[in-house]
Amino acid sequence: MIDAGLMLLDRQLIDADGMLAGKVDDLELTFPEGGGPPVVTAILAGPGALAGRLGGRLGHLVEVVAARLRHPEETPGRISFGLVKRIDSAVRLSAQRAELDTDRVESLVRDYVIRRIPGGDHAPE
Amino acid sequence: MKKLLEVALGILTAVGGFVDIGDLVAATATGARFGLALAWVLVLGVIGIVIYAEMAGRVATVSHRPVFDLVRERLGARVALANLFASFFVTLLTLAAEIGGVALAVELLTGINYLLWVPPAALLVWLVLWRMRFQVMENLFGLAGLTLLVVVVAVWHAHPDWSALLHGATHPAVPMGEGRPTYFYFAIALLGSAMTPYEVFFFSSGAVEEGWSTTDLIVNRMNVYLGFPLGGALALAVMVAATLFLQPRGIDPTHLSQVALPVVLVLGKVGLAFTIFAFFAATFGAALETGLSCGYTIAQYFGWQWGKYVKPAQAARFHLVMLVSVVTGALLILTTIDPIKLTEYMLVLSAAALPLTYFPILVVANDPDYMGSKVNSRISNAIGSVLLVILVVIMLAAPPLMIITKAGQ
Amino acid sequence: MRKPLLPVVPALLLLIAVVLAGCTGPVRSFGVYESKAARTAKEEASAVENARLVVQAATGHKAFGRYLSQVLTETGDEASSIQSTFDAIQPPDGRSDQLQAELDDLLDAAATTIAALRTAARRGDFGAMPRLAAPLAGVSRKLDEFARAHQ
Numbered sequence: 001m002i003d004a005g006l007m008l009l010d011r012q013l014i015d016a017d018g019m020l021a022g023k024v025d026d027l028e029l030t031f032p033e034g035g036g037p038p039v040v041t042a043i044l045a046g047p048g049a050l051a052g053r054l055g056g057r058l059g060h061l062v063e064v065v066a067a068r069l070r071h072p073e074e075t076p077g078r079i080s081f082g083l084v085k086r087i088d089s090a091v092r093l094s095a096q097r098a099e100l101d102t103d104r105v106e107s108l109v110r111d112y113v114i115r116r117i118p119g120g121d122h123a124p125e
Numbered sequence: 126m127k128k129l130l131e132v133a134l135g136i137l138t139a140v141g142g143f144v145d146i147g148d149l150v151a152a153t154a155t156g157a158r159f160g161l162a163l164a165w166v167l168v169l170g171v172i173g174i175v176i177y178a179e180m181a182g183r184v185a186t187v188s189h190r191p192v193f194d195l196v197r198e199r200l201g202a203r204v205a206l207a208n209l210f211a212s213f214f215v216t217l218l219t220l221a222a223e224i225g226g227v228a229l230a231v232e233l234l235t236g237i238n239y240l241l242w243v244p245p246a247a248l249l250v251w252l253v254l255w256r257m258r259f260q261v262m263e264n265l266f267g268l269a270g271l272t273l274l275v276v277v278v279a280v281w282h283a284h285p286d287w288s289a290l291l292h293g294a295t296h297p298a299v300p301m302g303e304g305r306p307t308y309f310y311f312a313i314a315l316l317g318s319a320m321t322p323y324e325v326f327f328f329s330s331g332a333v334e335e336g337w338s339t340t341d342l343i344v345n346r347m348n349v350y351l352g353f354p355l356g357g358a359l360a361l362a363v364m365v366a367a368t369l370f371l372q373p374r375g376i377d378p379t380h381l382s383q384v385a386l387p388v389v390l391v392l393g394k395v396g397l398a399f400t401i402f403a404f405f406a407a408t409f410g411a412a413l414e415t416g417l418s419c420g421y422t423i424a425q426y427f428g429w430q431w432g433k434y435v436k437p438a439q440a441a442r443f444h445l446v447m448l449v450s451v452v453t454g455a456l457l458i459l460t461t462i463d464p465i466k467l468t469e470y471m472l473v474l475s476a477a478a479l480p481l482t483y484f485p486i487l488v489v490a491n492d493p494d495y496m497g498s499k500v501n502s503r504i505s506n507a508i509g510s511v512l513l514v515i516l517v518v519i520m521l522a523a524p525p526l527m528i529i530t531k532a533g534q
Numbered sequence: 535m536r537k538p539l540l541p542v543v544p545a546l547l548l549l550i551a552v553v554l555a556g557c558t559g560p561v562r563s564f565g566v567y568e569s570k571a572a573r574t575a576k577e578e579a580s581a582v583e584n585a586r587l588v589v590q591a592a593t594g595h596k597a598f599g600r601y602l603s604q605v606l607t608e609t610g611d612e613a614s615s616i617q618s619t620f621d622a623i624q625p626p627d628g629r630s631d632q633l634q635a636e637l638d639d640l641l642d643a644a645a646t647t648i649a650a651l652r653t654a655a656r657r658g659d660f661g662a663m664p665r666l667a668a669p670l671a672g673v674s675r676k677l678d679e680f681a682r683a684h685q
Contacts, residue, residue, distance in 0.1 A: 010198050011198055012190070012194065012198070013428060019439065020428060020431070022428040025202075053202060089188060089494070089495060090190075106429065106430075109441040109445050110438055114437050117255070119256055120437045120438045120444075121438045123435075124255075124256055124259070124433055124436075125257070233601060233604060375583055376580050380605075382601070382604055382605045383584065386591070389597050390587070390594075393596040394595075394596065394597060397598065
């Protein structure tokens with residue numbers, strides 16, 4: 001189980017449309033009620049999740065920057081493990097990017113910055 | 126013509142790697158102070174970047190993931206973060222210098238102070254990054270960068286003593302008036318700039334932008350074997366021109382205008398026009414390469430959607446990083462810091478980034494999980510490992526040499 | 535935690551190197567002053583030779599006026615920067631005073647000639663440039679001799 005966890009960490013997440021949706025920054029492990037080894041219940045993605053794994057001064061720095069960027073009550077982005085469709089060289093999800101918890105910052109930047117600049121919605125020529 | 130355009134990616138990458146603003150002045154200064162005694166470093170640099178760019182390109186071609194993307198996966202978040210930190214900082218500073226270089230090229234043409242050209246140059250660079258299709262960009266600026274061949278023409282027309290030049294190149298010796306530490310400092314600077322990290326990140330990401338797949342492995346090789354030696358040849362031509370015209374007079378160049386002098390003396394006004402255009406094209410191309418690399422490295426570390434193959438709205442944070450990078454670069458140059466001095470002082474940082482950049486590439490390119498049967502050959506591994514040792518030596522030697530020689534004075 | 539420290543160490547060294555490179559502290563001995571003077575002479579010789587080369591290009595009608603004035607402006611700026619850096623160093627003794635006077639004569643000669651060339655280039659008066667540049671040959675030679683004598 002631990003081996004599988006290590007294999008999952010830092011892998012690319014790809015959504016149902018083939019778009020890139022972040023990396024597996026951390027895993028949420030839950031101990032089942034009946035006892036036994038912990039089970040992966042969710043993938044955590046986002047600077048908050050990564051900071052925990054980096055540890056030390058560097059992790060603290062990332063945490064500080066991430067805290068500035070998100071609402072103080074929000075927790076790191078969580079993707080239920082049930083959304084994982086397949087794991088090959090990347091972790092493929094059955095949901096679209098927009099439906100994911102982790103799309104918050106991307107959609108913020110999209111709506112408040114990119115869409116405001118002319119040409120943001122058009123394919124390059 | 127179509128065949129030529131297929132190697133445009135390699136040519137554009139090489140232009141940014143061998144004849145950007147820092148390299149143009151450095152190659153001229155090297156030729157002026159050491160003649161061809163450091164030509165062998167260029168050869169070594171070409172070999173190094175060819176080996177590693179081929180690896181980085183092959184990784185992207187086979188796995189459809191650029192090599193920096195896989196560094197975090199294979200070597201962990203911490204190592205990749207150190208890699209990111211070092212290479213992003215260097216790439217950002219280089220971007221700033223290139224924007225300055227574009228402004229300097231326009232100053233040469235118009236006589237109007239380069240600082241006034243910095244905002245329009247930055248805006249134009251950003252516009253291309255924002256709107257121009259990747260293939261159009263690489264074809265346009267790859268070919269435009271080739272106008273630097275005017276230096277080769279000038280050297281040819283100068284009818285130099287070829288045997289004397291060849292002798293100088295094959296019998297490296299520190300000239301009178303220069304010290305050994307300075308010689309090795311220049312050697313490190315030349316090799317470091319031939320193998321700057323953003324070259325491999327750009328080439329690898331470019332391979333994905335181009336949509337190369339396993340049937341395109343030959344295209345990858347063609348790009349690498351044609352593009353980078355061509356880049357090295359252009360840098361060598363600049364070095365030879367300086368050896369012929371500046372070294373005999375003891376002229377040590379510090380400005381872009383002096384890089385053009387040899388061509389001016391041989392080819393006159395026509396040569397000058399081509400040269401100024403070539404300076405513009407090369408620095409602009411390098412600005413695009415470094416700008417994109419700023420976006421690629423950050424986006425690929427965090428797993429964000431990146432690339433010019435999707436709409437900007439679909440890769441919002443990637444484009445935001447590039448926008449902020451270009452603006453930061455422009456502001457930095459507007460502080461009137463000399464763009465050329467900036468590239469010189471970055472040497473220690475670039476040197477530190479080198480082993481951190483190339484070791485992961487060597488590891489990833491040997492991993493059968495990503496590469497299948499297309500893992501490195503024994504030759505690639507052998508040469509790659511030797512180079513890695515050299516890069517570690519450079520990383521260790523750069524700080525003391527920089528202090529001893531006071532950055533090459 | 536060693537790996538994240540890796541970029542910090544070179545950054546610190548970079549800072550030190552930059553600071554050291556700019557250092558022009560007070561000079562206490564003739565020997566040190568002499569070598570600084572020799573270095574100044576060598577740098578100035580480079581600027582002078584650059585100006586002479588530009589004049590060569592001008593008389594051969596090999597370049598646009600704008601380019602020629604640009605290069606000469608840059609050369610002039612470099613020459614004055616070299617001179618002001620040198621003059622800012624306080625000569626530590628009488629022998630150094632003599633050295634400063636000798637070198638300053640050459641630096642002045644170079645500066646005025648380059649300035650005259652720059653004015654001529656701006657006016658498009660390329661024909662006058664060889665005559666104006668004539669003293670530079672002697673200045674260049676003397677700077678070379680000075681540098682070699684005081685290495």
